[in-house]
Amino acid sequence: MTRLAFAGVSCVRGGRLLFEDRSFDLAPGDAALVTGPNGVGKSSLVRVAAGLLAPAAGKVTVAGRRALLVEASALDHDRPLAKALGFWAAIDGQRDAVDAALDALRLTQLADVPVGLLSTGQRRRAALAAVAASGAPIWLLDEPGNGLDRVAMQALETLIAGHRAGGGVVLVATHLPIEAPGAATIRLEAA
Numbered sequence: 389m390t391r392l393a394f395a396g397v398s399c400v401r402g403g404r405l406l407f408e409d410r411s412f413d414l415a416p417g418d419a420a421l422v423t424g425p426n427g428v429g430k431s432s433l434v435r436v437a438a439g440l441l442a443p444a445a446g447k448v449t450v451a452g453r454r455a456l457l458v459e460a461s462a463l464d465h466d467r468p469l470a471k472a473l474g475f476w477a478a479i480d481g482q483r484d485a486v487d488a489a490l491d492a493l494r495l496t497q498l499a500d501v502p503v504g505l506l507s508t509g510q511r512r513r514a515a516l517a518a519v520a521a522s523g524a525p526i527w528l529l530d531e532p533g534n535g536l537d538r539v540a541m542q543a544l545e546t547l548i549a550g551h552r553a554g555g556g557v558v559l560v561a562t563h564l565p566i567e568a569p570g571a572a573t574i575r576l577e578a579a
């Protein structure tokens with residue numbers, strides 16, 4: 389069964405303790421919002437959850453495939469959006485998921501536009517579409533609301549709700565308010 393859990397996890401970066409003894413346990417349908425001021429360690433917590441950063445202490449338990457959204461999208465700038473998304477979706481065995489992901493992020497009309505020509509907000513939506521098309525049950529989203537207008541923000545909230553309703557798990561680091569009913573809050577405080 390899908391699960392993402394931290395048990396007593398601490399993170400040290402650049403010799404500095406960012407957070408200590410953090411525990412949470414996300415089961416199908418669960419979400420958690422990681423909040424706190426700039427530089428406190430929100431992105432670092434997401435990276436620990438992604439397995440890109442080793443915890444200094446504690447245990448991370450992951451059951452299920454993870455999809456990670458970070459600032460720099462891995463989409464090929466030279467390819468038309470649908471083809472760039474299709475490249476990654478095919479690797480995940482999810483080629484058929486691209487159209488629905490484009491639709492969910494209101495990007496269908498931009499399917500033939502090269503990724504490099506998309507605006508900041510459109511590129512962020514494209515990166516979210518890649519997560520949506522991945523078929524991964526665990527979504528790790530680092531500042532997914534950056535660059536999104538109000539309509540796109542609502543699309544993001546709908547996407548998260550739909551993923552949870554389908555048994556997915558979502559961990560979101562955000563400095564922007566994101567509507568996610570029933571989500572836990574992991575508040576990081578400056579030391």
Ligand SMILES: Nc1ncnc2c1ncn2[C@@H]1O[C@H](COP(=O)(O)OP(=O)(O)OP(=O)(O)O)[C@@H](O)[C@H]1O
Pocket residue numbers: 401402406424425426427428429430431432433561563
């Ligand atoms: N590769 C690294 N090596 C050393 N220190 C780093 C590295 N990356 C980030 N840090 C430091 O870790 C701290 C936490 O950074 P992090 O990006 O996790 O914070 P954040 O809460 O996500 O910040 P923001 O809200 O500004 O995105 C910062 O002080 C940052 O300078």
